[in-house]
Amino acid sequence: MASLGRLRAALPGPCSLPAPLRRLASGWGSAAALLRSGAFMDGRWVEVAAAFPVCDPGSGTELARVADCGAAEARAAVRAAHRAWPSWSAAPAKERSALLRKWYHLMIENKDDLAKIITAENGKPLKEAHGEILYSASFLEWFAEEARRVYGDIIPPAAKDRRILVLKQPVGVAAIITPWNFPSAMITRKVGAALAAGCTVVVKPAEDTPLSALALAELANQAGIPAGVFNVVPCSRQQTPAVGEALCTDPLVAKISFTGSTATGKLLLHYAADTVKRVSMELGGHAPFIVFDSANVDQAVAGALASKYRNSGQTCVCTNRFLVQKGIHDTFVEKFAKAIEKELHVGNGFDERTTQGPLINEKAVEKVERHISDAVAQGASIVTGGKRHSLGKNFFEPTLLSNVTTNMLCTQEETFGPVAPVIKFDTEAEAVAIANSANVGLAGYFYSQDPGQIWRVAEQLEVGMVGVNEGLLSAVECPFGGVKQSGLGREGSKYGIDEYLEVKYVCFGGL
Numbered sequence: 063m064a065s066l067g068r069l070r071a072a073l074p075g076p077c078s079l080p081a082p083l084r085r086l087a088s089g090w091g092s093a094a095a096l097l098r099s100g101a102f103m104d105g106r107w108v109e110v111a112a113a114f115p116v117c118d119p120g121s122g123t124e125l126a127r128v129a130d131c132g133a134a135e136a137r138a139a140v141r142a143a144h145r146a147w148p149s150w151s152a153a154p155a156k157e158r159s160a161l162l163r164k165w166y167h168l169m170i171e172n173k174d175d176l177a178k179i180i181t182a183e184n185g186k187p188l189k190e191a192h193g194e195i196l197y198s199a200s201f202l203e204w205f206a207e208e209a210r211r212v213y214g215d216i217i218p219p220a221a222k223d224r225r226i227l228v229l230k231q232p233v234g235v236a237a238i239i240t241p242w243n244f245p246s247a248m249i250t251r252k253v254g255a256a257l258a259a260g261c262t263v264v265v266k267p268a269e270d271t272p273l274s275a276l277a278l279a280e281l282a283n284q285a286g287i288p289a290g291v292f293n294v295v296p297c298s299r300q301q302t303p304a305v306g307e308a309l310c311t312d313p314l315v316a317k318i319s320f321t322g323s324t325a326t327g328k329l330l331l332h333y334a335a336d337t338v339k340r341v342s343m344e345l346g347g348h349a350p351f352i353v354f355d356s357a358n359v360d361q362a363v364a365g366a367l368a369s370k371y372r373n374s375g376q377t378c379v380c381t382n383r384f385l386v387q388k389g390i391h392d393t394f395v396e397k398f399a400k401a402i403e404k405e406l407h408v409g410n411g412f413d414e415r416t417t418q419g420p421l422i423n424e425k426a427v428e429k430v431e432r433h434i435s436d437a438v439a440q441g442a443s444i445v446t447g448g449k450r451h452s453l454g455k456n457f458f459e460p461t462l463l464s465n466v467t468t469n470m471l472c473t474q475e476e477t478f479g480p481v482a483p484v485i486k487f488d489t490e491a492e493a494v495a496i497a498n499s500a501n502v503g504l505a506g507y508f509y510s511q512d513p514g515q516i517w518r519v520a521e522q523l524e525v526g527m528v529g530v531n532e533g534l535l536s537a538v539e540c541p542f543g544g545v546k547q548s549g550l551g552r553e554g555s556k557y558g559i560d561e562y563l564e565v566k567y568v569c570f571g572g573l
């Protein structure tokens with residue numbers, strides 16, 4: 063089950079690489095041209111003394127060894143970003159826009175290789191990885207457009223001899239910390255907005271998936287993004303706390319943008335407090351998916367499948383709890399189970415038939431097992447799945463649980479895996495109360511054909527994003543973000559660039 067073996071078969075051809083990856087790269091074909099092992103700082107590739115392994119989550123095979131940066135490298139990258147900031151922020155928006163667009167085109171030209179790198183290090187099916195690359199590139203394209211539409215205001219003054227102007231200016235250097243579940247898109251969603259606004263950035267990618275971040279740096283360099291504007295400091299789990307603290311407490315950093323768990327987000331908020339940095343936090347979710355009696359059950363099943371099992375359940379907007387009204391409950395569970403068994407295929411991400419790759423690591427599998435055993439111990443039934451897949455220790459069968467109640471772990475915490483727990487409910491008010499009982503609120507979904515109910519429930523759900531008869535929400539044009547402990551701020555859309563802009567009021571007097 064070696065992804066690398068599959069890459070070897072899939073990617074014949076020459077490659078050219080820096081020394082540490084040369085031997086390994088012989089199997090990567092054209093994707094090898096995008097493989098990098100160093101940190102990217104000040105427009106240069108920098109090797110550091112230590113390195114950490116990046117592994118195929120399916121087989122555990124080592125794919126590459128990557129520079130293990132520490133606090134010193136993080137601070138050096140911040141200084142490089144700070145040096146680059148004055149000229150980048152002063153460049154006409156049209157120039158920044160053109161460079162972002164060039165970077166976008168390079169991503170599209172290299173989309174197949176970028177997707178293979180995602181599948182190799184993250185495990186997600188190649189088709190999903192392709193989808194991620196298009197989604198990821200779309201943020202560079204979108205923010206290349208938005209860069210030229212940062213308008214200020216002229217405000218009518220109260221005094222005759224005054225004129226009032228509002229300018230929007232970049233906040234400065236942004237530290238960007240991203241997760242492994244979208245190794246490319248979580249970077250461009252932030253960096254596209256930051257660079258468009260005139261900020262410079264230091265990215266710390268997740269330790270499981272640094273190769274996608276480094277491939278983006280290679281393409282940024284090819285696109286001509288100036289030295290110091292986009293920096294990447296990969297590091298191991300061991301170095302992460304020191305690098306995170308260095309980035310998030312450095313006085314030269316004006317902004318922190320983070321996507322990841324709520325626990326880490328809270329820690330970074332503490333760091334930010336000391337120097338009062340701007341923050342954007344995209345944190346954990348616990349998405350409810352409500353199916354009302356009035357729903358079109360087949361539509362609901364299709365939405366449930368997409369919303370729950372994409373990326374093997376490892377997205378922050380994946381459904382975590384299904385709430386199904388008693389009149390439609392049995393039909394929904396029966397059809398959902400059939401769809402899972404017929405349409406989902408566990409396997410290596412490079413196999414065409416695969417819809418469910420491995421989970422990212424064993425810790426993730428153990429959490430899934432803990433949630434299932436807790437639910438079963440408290441009376442839940444396993445309708446389908448329920449155990450590790452024979453393919454290997456990180457592969458898990460897509461699972462459906464019924465007879466689930468609100469006191470079970472799987473309905474209280476984010477599972478982040480392929481488990482669909484179904485709770486039966488009686489009234490609309492009961493469903494909304496269960497949905498809103500969580501202390502997080504990122505995405506929420508519901509299926510109903512009743513227009514009155516659609517308006518009521520869309521307004522009442524305490525989440526940042528609502529899918530009405532729709533299980534997939536994310537798109538570059540739409541504001542992505544949550545309420546409660548799911549975070550602060552919005553990414554993508556016309557709002558995303560504001561996260562990197564200050565509003566400055568200028569008063570002209572004595573006129």
Ligand code: NAD
Nearest residue numbers: 240241242267268302303306322323326344345346347378
């Ligand atoms: P995580 O918080 O452990 O890791 C996310 C990033 O934070 C990684 O780069 C990691 O190295 C870094 N990190 C961890 N500890 C740190 C520290 N002390 N200082 C600085 N950086 C640190 O989360 P994860 O396990 O990688 O991702 C899963 C979680 O992320 C889930 O809870 C999921 O809901 C959430 N998530 C949210 C969104 C969103 O947009 N809201 C998107 C994807 C994932």
